[in-house]
Amino acid sequence: MGQLSTRSIRTFVLRQGRLTEGQQRSLDEHWGTFGIEPTEGGIDLSQHYDQTAPVWMEIGFGNGVALGHMAQNNPAVNFLGVEVHLPGVGHALVEITNRELSNVRLIRYDVLDLIEHFMSPASVDRVLVYFPDPWHKTRHHKRRLVNATFLDLLSTLLRDDGLIHFASDWVPYARQVQSVVEEHPKFECLPAGDEFQQIVSLRPETHFERRGTRLGHEVTDLVIRKLPN
Ligand SMILES: C[S@@+](CC[C@H](N)C(=O)[O-])C[C@H]1O[C@@H](n2cnc3c(N)ncnc32)[C@H](O)[C@@H]1O
Structure with a gap:
């Protein structure tokens, strides 16, 4: 695992968490099976999964517990988890092997560079963005992951009618995302209704969601559809 990002403004700070013994062992033993390294020439996902199936990409999966749940509950979907935090990747590998999952692959890379150069x-x-770093301070808003540039990248990555499921415990961030979507020609927000509810119900509670609700934060889910060309 080499360089992770070429960006000058990064949406993450690499936290210095130490790897547990179990995480290190999992990385040593299982990264070769479940990890994908971005290489020149790009990534052909069909080469990496055992089945031909729709691909759902979770960006910033954190400890990978929600990713493991979803992959177990949706065996006919190929999951691609993207995260930069190494202990999180190690933890996700423990989840994948404990649950004996075969429909998950992981990439450790800045997702913006990944989409721009390798996908x-x-x-x-489908793209899942659950509780991305809210970057509360005004001078840090430029570090938020979801903005017009991100939607431009996703408009290429997603198939027509593909979906983005965004969830946040920071209402001002969710409002900002909603208005960026309203202004973007390639996307629309799904109205509250059966389809919206069905998609939202697939999201397991996440680690950062629990943290947010403990602090009394309100959770907002947005489901965003890529409009056909
Ligand atoms: C606030 S945490 C949320 C983790 C998890 N989704 C949850 O709800 O518990 C955000 C995660 O996104 C990751 N992240 C932020 N920017 C990223 C990027 N550009 N590429 C990949 N991962 C990123 C961070 O490392 C962090 O683990």
Whole structure:
């Protein structure tokens, strides 16, 4: 695992968490099976999964527990988890092997560089962004992951009618995302209704969601559809 990002403004700070023994062992034993390294020439996802199936990409999966739940509950979907935090990647590998999952692969890379330089257009059916760093301070808002540039990248990555499921415990961030979507020609927010509820119900509670609700934060889910060309 080499360089993670070429960006000058980063959406993450690499936290210095130490790897537990179990995480280190999992990385040593299982990264070769479940990890994908971005290499020149790009990533052909069909080479990495045992089944041909829709691809759902979770960005910033944290400890990977929600990713493991979803992969177990949706065996007919190929999951691609993207995260930069090494202990989180190690933890996710423990989840994957404990649950004996075969439909998950992981990439350790800045997702913005990953999409821009290594992913094929129209290769992903759904993008999941659960509780991204809210970057509360005004001078840090430029570090928020979801903005017009991110939507531009996703408009290439997603297939037509592909979805983004965004969830946040920071209402001002959710409002900002909603208005960026309203202004973007390639996306629309799904109205509250059966389809919206069905998609939202697939999201397991996450570690950062629990943290937010303990602090009394309100949780907002947005489901965003890529409009066909
Ligand atoms: C606030 S945590 C949320 C983790 C998890 N989704 C949850 O709800 O518990 C945000 C995560 O996104 C990751 N992240 C932020 N920017 C990223 C990027 N550009 N590429 C990949 N991962 C990123 C961080 O390392 C962090 O683990």
